[in-house]
Amino acid sequence: MDDDTTRPTAVRTEADWREILTPEEYHVLREAGTERPFSGEYENDPTIGVYACRACGAELFRSETKFDAACGWPSFYAPLAEDRVRYIKDTTMGMERVEVRCATCESHMGHVFGSEGFPTPTDLRYCMNSLSLRLVADSAG
Structure with a gap:
């Protein structure tokens, strides 16, 4: 699933990223780490809005596509746009998965899983780290 036709447009040095991000954010976003399950701020957040990349601000998901997968991380059934x-093939941890990265800055968001039987329009679960996202609430009125 490697797609080498798209290149990041928000390019920074790793030193720049270390200055911008907290150590926890850097570990998840730049080193493809994973936050502990059930520890993220957005797992159960009902706020309506857009979820943007915490590193560069690119808008990635809408709250309308978020659903409760009871997996410990915020889950979405589709990105705002492909x-x-x-998508990157990930063979770490002794299994084959599909890593999801922000197309704008190449930061790690999480993984996408399919055919798990969730009653969503796509039967996909974009399992994202809260530390990879920043929720921008829709303005009222």
């Missing part, structure tokens, strides 16, 4: 994310 060109907002990049």
Whole structure:
């Protein structure tokens, strides 16, 4: 699933990223780490809005596509648009998965899983780290 036709447009040095991000954010976003399950601020957040990349601010998901997968991380059934994310084959941890990265800055968001039987329009679960996202609430009125 590597897609080498898209290149990040928000390019920074790793030193720049270390200055911008907290150590926990850096570990998840730049080193493809994973936050502990059931520890993220957005797992159960009902706020209506857009979920943007915490590193660069690119808008990636809408709250309308968020659903409760009871997996410990915020889950979505689709990105805002396919060109907002990049898919990378991930064979770490002794299994084959599909990593999801921000197409704008190449930061790690989480993984996408399919055919798990969730009653969503896509039967996909974009399992994202809260530390990879920043929720921008829709303005009222």
